[in-house]
Amino acid sequence: MADRTRLYCDRVLTMAGSRPSGPQVIEIEGDRIASIKPADASARGADGVRDLSGLTVLPGMVDAHTHLDFDVLPGLELQQAQVDDAELAMRMVNRGIVNLQMGVTAVRLVGSRNFMDLTYRRDVESGRFPGPRVITATRSIQSSLGGRHPNMLTIDSIEGMRAAIRENILRGADLIKIFHSGFVGTHRDSTLPIMTRAELQACVDESHRFGLAVTAHAYGGLSVDECFDAGVDCIEHGFFMSAAQYARGAELGRWVVPTLGVFLTEPGIPELPHWTAAIRERLQRAREATWESIGLLKASGMDFALSTDANHGGVAYEAVYAAMGGMSNEEAIAGVTSHGGRLCGKPDEIGVLKPGSYADLFAVEGDPLQRIEALLDVRFVMKGGRGVFPAIELPRPAVAGGCPPRTG
Numbered sequence: 001m002a003d004r005t006r007l008y009c010d011r012v013l014t015m016a017g018s019r020p021s022g023p024q025v026i027e028i029e030g031d032r033i034a035s036i037k038p039a040d041a042s043a044r045g046a047d048g049v050r051d052l053s054g055l056t057v058l059p060g061m062v063d064a065h066t067h068l069d070f071d072v073l074p075g076l077e078l079q080q081a082q083v084d085d086a087e088l089a090m091r092m093v094n095r096g097i098v099n100l101q102m103g104v105t106a107v108r109l110v111g112s113r114n115f116m117d118l119t120y121r122r123d124v125e126s127g128r129f130p131g132p133r134v135i136t137a138t139r140s141i142q143s144s145l146g147g148r149h150p151n152m153l154t155i156d157s158i159e160g161m162r163a164a165i166r167e168n169i170l171r172g173a174d175l176i177k178i179f180h181s182g183f184v185g186t187h188r189d190s191t192l193p194i195m196t197r198a199e200l201q202a203c204v205d206e207s208h209r210f211g212l213a214v215t216a217h218a219y220g221g222l223s224v225d226e227c228f229d230a231g232v233d234c235i236e237h238g239f240f241m242s243a244a245q246y247a248r249g250a251e252l253g254r255w256v257v258p259t260l261g262v263f264l265t266e267p268g269i270p271e272l273p274h275w276t277a278a279i280r281e282r283l284q285r286a287r288e289a290t291w292e293s294i295g296l297l298k299a300s301g302m303d304f305a306l307s308t309d310a311n312h313g314g315v316a317y318e319a320v321y322a323a324m325g326g327m328s329n330e331e332a333i334a335g336v337t338s339h340g341g342r343l344c345g346k347p348d349e350i351g352v353l354k355p356g357s358y359a360d361l362f363a364v365e366g367d368p369l370q371r372i373e374a375l376l377d378v379r380f381v382m383k384g385g386r387g388v389f390p391a392i393e394l395p396r397p398a399v400a401g402g403c404p405p406r407t408g
């Protein structure tokens, strides 16, 4: 018989369209939600019911653009990438646990080294260690204009790009991630395309032919125009996009995944001591553009999901920044929950609480609809029907062994 768990909740934000009022009981069967029903008075103290009264229960958050390969805020990404695969594997496990502890139960990985993300996902899914659900692009693909980076695949030919995408698909990628614009730290104008139009189009055609979405690192300007023209499904970052580009994105039904905290965290990346004056100025401009982009995005109605770009466990801050930039608290919460589920193609399973969805949820002190910072006051997290914070409730393992019978 499947495990059955019941949660008594005073307040539930399902993010599934319904607004249940009053105490509810969430019934969980196996790793999914069986029902969410009004609680009767006896339910709270009943045997086998976990009492979450006084807290707000939400769907587990989705970090819609992250990498288990590094930590973004300390900077020096190239130095961080110098670790060997064994060291990286240990860090990936730790980063996954940190995500869970903060209520992040799903991550959309947009670039990992050597298919290590697939090994990580396999072991999380088989229950070897706790970690968030993984939707992954496997290796990300860029041209040599982006500069050498050990965690990215650098390719300068159409045929090479097609072959790389085919291998990613064959190995198990859920989506394809490419780089179409440059980087603030590397290029004077980081909105210019680093691939040719023909290379970009080949990437899109090769991915779409096999039913995978393509997402592109692109800040704004010509790189975003070309992505729209080529049929790229989603823009990552997008902070230099114009009002007209957000409007066009909305009209075409494309997505954008902002990475607000990368520039908005203070002190943060622009304050790191190792930059030259010229780069520091570009980073400051990116910070200003990022603040402005929140209002432009909101006004356009373009589909979006919020993300950290590898600030592990910090996606709640993204909701706080979105609200500071003018979004309603509810929009901001959707940005870290249901929108991420839709972007990952799992609108009924991830980022929502409803019958049939994964039993991925977290509970916070206070009401984030009133005070968005409450998303950070995590008291309880469950993934797939098992508690993962404050205690990790793993099934008892099957340990090999046996003792000979004692005599005398």
Ligand SMILES: [Zn+2]
Pocket (backbone or CB within 6 Å): 065, 066, 067, 110, 309
């Ligand atoms: Zn990234």
